[in-house]
Amino acid sequence: MKRRLSAGNYLVLLCAFAFFVVPMIAAIEFSLRGDQGTTHGLSNYRWILAQEGFGANLFTSARLAAITAILVLLLMVPTIVYLHLGGARWKRIIEFICLVPLVVPVISYAMGVATAMPIFLQSTVYELSFLYVIVTMPYTYRALDVGLSSIPLLTLVEASKSAGATMRQTLVLVVMPSIRSAINGAIFLSVALALGEFTLAVLLHWDTFPTWINNVAQSNVLGAVSLSVFSLVGAWLVVLVVAVGPKSKHSDQNQEA
Amino acid sequence: MSHVVAERTNALNKGAGPLSYIRRGGALVSLLPLIPFLAFIGYFLAFPLAFIVRDSFLDNDKHFTLHNFALCFQGVYGHSFLVSVRLSVISAFIGAVAGAFIAHSIMRTGQRTRRAVAATSSVLANTGGVPLAFMFIASFGAQGLVTKLLKFLGWDLYGGSFTLFSAAGVTFVYCFFQIPLMVLIFSPALENMKPEWREASDSLGGTPFTYFRRIAIPVLFPAFLSTSLLLFANAFSAYATARAMTSGTLPLMPLLIGNLVDGNVIANEKHLGHALAVCMIGVSVIVMTIYALVLRYSKVKK
Amino acid sequence: MSNQHGISVNLQGVTKTYGTVVALNNFNLDIAPGELVALLGPSGCGKTTALRILAGLDTQHSGQILVDGKDIVGVPANKRNMGMVFQAYSLFPTMTVLENIAYGMRVRHISKEKQVARANELLELVGLQETGKRLSHQLSGGQQQRVALARALAIEPSVLLLDEPLSALDAQVRTQLRDEIKRIQTEVGTTTLFVTHDQEEAMAIADRVGVMRHGVLEQCASPQAVYLNPINVSVAKFVGAMNLLPAVVTTNNELEIYGQSVGWRNPDGLTARSGRALVRPEQLLLGSPTTDRPANAIVTNQTFLGPLTRISAKVMSDGNTLHVEMPSIEASDYPIGKNVVVTIQATSVLLDA
Numbered sequence: 003m004k005r006r007l008s009a010g011n012y013l014v015l016l017c018a019f020a021f022f023v024v025p026m027i028a029a030i031e032f033s034l035r036g037d038q039g040t041t042h043g044l045s046n047y048r049w050i051l052a053q054e055g056f057g058a059n060l061f062t063s064a065r066l067a068a069i070t071a072i073l074v075l076l077l078m079v080p081t082i083v084y085l086h087l088g089g090a091r092w093k094r095i096i097e098f099i100c101l102v103p104l105v106v107p108v109i110s111y112a113m114g115v116a117t118a119m120p121i122f123l124q125s126t127v128y129e130l131s132f133l134y135v136i137v138t139m140p141y142t143y144r145a146l147d148v149g150l151s152s153i154p155l156l157t158l159v160e161a162s163k164s165a166g167a168t169m170r171q172t173l174v175l176v177v178m179p180s181i182r183s184a185i186n187g188a189i190f191l192s193v194a195l196a197l198g199e200f201t202l203a204v205l206l207h208w209d210t211f212p213t214w215i216n217n218v219a220q221s222n223v224l225g226a227v228s229l230s231v232f233s234l235v236g237a238w239l240v241v242l243v244v245a246v247g248p249k250s251k252h253s254d255q256n257q258e259a
Numbered sequence: 260m261s262h263v264v265a266e267r268t269n270a271l272n273k274g275a276g277p278l279s280y281i282r283r284g285g286a287l288v289s290l291l292p293l294i295p296f297l298a299f300i301g302y303f304l305a306f307p308l309a310f311i312v313r314d315s316f317l318d319n320d321k322h323f324t325l326h327n328f329a330l331c332f333q334g335v336y337g338h339s340f341l342v343s344v345r346l347s348v349i350s351a352f353i354g355a356v357a358g359a360f361i362a363h364s365i366m367r368t369g370q371r372t373r374r375a376v377a378a379t380s381s382v383l384a385n386t387g388g389v390p391l392a393f394m395f396i397a398s399f400g401a402q403g404l405v406t407k408l409l410k411f412l413g414w415d416l417y418g419g420s421f422t423l424f425s426a427a428g429v430t431f432v433y434c435f436f437q438i439p440l441m442v443l444i445f446s447p448a449l450e451n452m453k454p455e456w457r458e459a460s461d462s463l464g465g466t467p468f469t470y471f472r473r474i475a476i477p478v479l480f481p482a483f484l485s486t487s488l489l490l491f492a493n494a495f496s497a498y499a500t501a502r503a504m505t506s507g508t509l510p511l512m513p514l515l516i517g518n519l520v521d522g523n524v525i526a527n528e529k530h531l532g533h534a535l536a537v538c539m540i541g542v543s544v545i546v547m548t549i550y551a552l553v554l555r556y557s558k559v560k561k
Numbered sequence: 562m563s564n565q566h567g568i569s570v571n572l573q574g575v576t577k578t579y580g581t582v583v584a585l586n587n588f589n590l591d592i593a594p595g596e597l598v599a600l601l602g603p604s605g606c607g608k609t610t611a612l613r614i615l616a617g618l619d620t621q622h623s624g625q626i627l628v629d630g631k632d633i634v635g636v637p638a639n640k641r642n643m644g645m646v647f648q649a650y651s652l653f654p655t656m657t658v659l660e661n662i663a664y665g666m667r668v669r670h671i672s673k674e675k676q677v678a679r680a681n682e683l684l685e686l687v688g689l690q691e692t693g694k695r696l697s698h699q700l701s702g703g704q705q706q707r708v709a710l711a712r713a714l715a716i717e718p719s720v721l722l723l724d725e726p727l728s729a730l731d732a733q734v735r736t737q738l739r740d741e742i743k744r745i746q747t748e749v750g751t752t753t754l755f756v757t758h759d760q761e762e763a764m765a766i767a768d769r770v771g772v773m774r775h776g777v778l779e780q781c782a783s784p785q786a787v788y789l790n791p792i793n794v795s796v797a798k799f800v801g802a803m804n805l806l807p808a809v810v811t812t813n814n815e816l817e818i819y820g821q822s823v824g825w826r827n828p829d830g831l832t833a834r835s836g837r838a839l840v841r842p843e844q845l846l847l848g849s850p851t852t853d854r855p856a857n858a859i860v861t862n863q864t865f866l867g868p869l870t871r872i873s874a875k876v877m878s879d880g881n882t883l884h885v886e887m888p889s890i891e892a893s894d895y896p897i898g899k900n901v902v903v904t905i906q907a908t909s910v911l912l913d914a
């Protein structure tokens with residue numbers, strides 16, 4: 003339902019808009035400056051593209067994001083669906099476990115991982131995805147839990163079962179489409195995290211897009227600002243298109259993440 | 260049908276041994292589908308945590324010691340504890356209040372706008388590190404757009420002691436991800452507020468203020484407090500942004516641990532990093548215990 | 562359509578407990594091929610439980626379930642081929658009406674053309690040809706339940722199970738859809754178990770009505786038999802309205818009620834010599850009072866029920882209030898405050914000790 007916005011609401015939204023947009027505009031302006039700080043142009047962006055490792059690291063991070071999202075779905079969706087059905091008695095415990103990563107500062111976690119599993123971490127950069135699944139768990143759990151609570155899950159599952167579907171078919175054909183916005187939310191969160199995560203990557207000595215930006219920033223401030231603009235606006239556009247772009251078939255669910 | 264007979268016997272022995280055995284068996288069986296999840300958590304979370312806790316109690320010769328923890332609260336480390344906690348409290352408070360107002364204002368906009376805001380918030384809440392630092396440097400740095408604009412308007416930002424690279428500056432920058440996180444997490448609580456409550460309050464003669472005071476605040480307070488604590492934990496553990504902004508010069512816990520980990524470590528402080536990490540977990544655990552208690556005593560929700 | 566002859570269902574000695582609650586207690590029910598049985602009973606008596614056990618959504622602790630003579634213990638729900646219609650909200654929200662109906666065929670990997678053809682056929686059967694492309698929230702409650710019915714029928718189920726499918730609907734849609742379910746069931750000939758707590762609904766739709774209490778099936782017989790010849794006091798009290806009138810057993814083994822002698826049955830084997838007789842409102846007649854009889858009463862209220870009117874009358878001698886039902890046309894003879902005499906017109910009543 004759409005209600006009228008009061009003057010106070012407009013004021014709040016205007017302030018918020020200013021706080022979040024001004025730094026972006028400033029960064030964009032900054033990134034368009036030339037070497038002497040006078041002329042404006044795209045020279046900094048051309049400089050980015052010329053840097054060694056730009057494409058490769060971007061690709062690494064994109065793949066990390068995709069793997070993280072897939073892992074989150076594979077691990078969390080069946081688990082949380084089960085907690086809403088037969089495994090209700092474990093729900094409070096699992097809920098608590100999912101909150102634990104909030105309690106553990108990422109830097110502490112990074113230290114633990116480095117000590118506990120040195121061999122695991124040497125094999126490939128994509129294993130960072132497993133750690134990202136842990137770090138986003140409090141948020142992805144919440145998004146999916148809220149989504150599942152908002153549908154008559156038990157009735158839908160039983161209806162599907164008595165129509166002859168297996169549990170896997172029920173998950174894919176009935177449950178996942180019904181909580182699509184919650185799943186989207188979980189995907190945004192894991193993708194956004196994986197694209198921007200710096201602490202784990204740098205402390206475990208892997209090269210990802212964020213660590214690469216950090217290295218490049220040491221040598222060229224203007225270039226670093228351009229990169230920042232590029233990565234932030236890029237991530238934002240991707241998520242925005244997924245969230246608002248396709249007209250949802252069912253409009254009764256809210257986007258909650 | 261022999262097992263039917265057996266089951267019938269069990270049903271007859273109601274409450275006695277056999278049935279309670281089945282119940283216990285049932286609990287274990289109901290755990291089976293959770294095995295993948297528990298295995299994942301066990302390997303990727305419990306295992307690393309156990310290791311840092313163990314190492315925090317070891318000296319360089321792998322003997323048990325409490326010395327590491329003694330160091331944690333002395334000198335620069337003790338000081339950085341205070342700075343970190345203060346910074347996190349302030350940025351959590353600002354983020355929670357501002358975020359709650361924004362979430363409330365957004366409630367009244369349309370479906371698609373709210374979706375866009377949620378998506379944007381999830382990106383902004385995850386901004387950090389170099390991109391965030393450079394956005395603020397580009398705006399409020401000595402050469403930044405806002406700085407220049409203000410100078411043009413006659414206010415020299417850098418006339419006094421202002422600097423973006425102090426604790427206050429970092430707090431200000433943290434708001435950029437703290438506020439969206441609040442919006443993201445607090446919005447569902449607001450959406451659960453029934454319009455009927457407001458209507459009932461009005462029709463019973465309540466003013467907007469009595470509604471706010473008697474209904475909105477009691478209903479929302481638990482969610483507000485618990486989200487604030489979450490923001491605290493978020494700021495407390497933030498590393499990338501602080502590092503990018505201050506190159507590790509500000510005395511913050513995560514930065515100190517980072518320095519220790521990064522290699523330039525004095526030999527006898529090898530496990531000090533582990534102890535500091537455990538201390539940080541300790542602070543968060545205290546905060547999250549409050550969070551859990553708040554949730555427990557707020558069953559009125561929903 | 563297939564299943565023209567239906568399939569038999571036998572539940573034998575089914576027992577189910579939840580902790581200390583006995584939801585089904587040695588439950589026996591035989592359903593003939595193509596028959597529609599309605600399960601009726603107070604809330605919590607185990608109706609849903611019986612249905613869910615038959616569907617395989619719950620498992621019994623003991624007892625057997627035979628479908629077409631074969632024991633189906635251990636067969637999972639998705640292999641039992643039973644069409645189930647739930648109380649409400651069971652349509653898949655992300656699928657169109659047609660997709661919902663085709664779902665059971667889709668998971669059976671039936672070809673797309675056949676799915677569409679049969680789904681359309683069923684849509685026509687439930688009278689919703691126009692709505693195939695819509696989503697569930699674009700349908701009214703009654704339409705949603707029709708789609709749920711079509712979806713259950715689409716898999717050509719051996720047994721159709723309906724758990725209070727009409728209870729979320731308003732009265733008018735309810736009767737309409739009830740008659741439609743009966744028509745479709747007769748047409749398709751599927752053996753059907755229909756759960757409801759609405760007596761009128763059960764009576765109207767069922768070949769046989771099963772009355773349950775505390776997890777036990779007390780009587781399962783034609784609607785007429787259940788109403789006219791309840792097997793015991795609890796069935797009699799549950800089905801239809803009853804007056805409870807003070808009664809004494811006389812020496813020639815009749816009941817004396819307000820000075821009148823009435824024959825009685827004793828299926829529960831009562832030994833008490835007095836109690837309360839169960840008399841239906843339509844078994845009471847009102848007349849003009851003559852002398853000072855124990856059955857003299859005064860009209861205290863009139864409730865208009867359409868063709869019938871219920872008249873409440875307070876018996877002078879003991880202060881009890883009786884309910885009498887009579888055609889509304891005659892009710893104007895008995896305005897509130899009028900003195901009347903109550904006559905019992907029954908040959909065989911039950912006694913509740």
Ligand SMILES: Nc1ncnc2c1ncn2[C@@H]1O[C@H](COP(=O)(O)OP(=O)(O)OP(=O)(O)O)[C@@H](O)[C@H]1O
Nearest residue numbers: 579582583584603604605606607608609610611758
């Ligand atoms: N999952 C469960 N756990 C514990 N007890 C249950 C469960 N399901 C049902 N029961 C109990 O079993 C008994 C029978 O329940 P059932 O749902 O079959 O009743 P019902 O006849 O369908 O009632 P209604 O008309 O209210 O739907 C009730 O006492 C109920 O409390």
Ligand SMILES: [Mg+2]
Nearest residue numbers: 608609610725
């Ligand atoms: Mg029921």
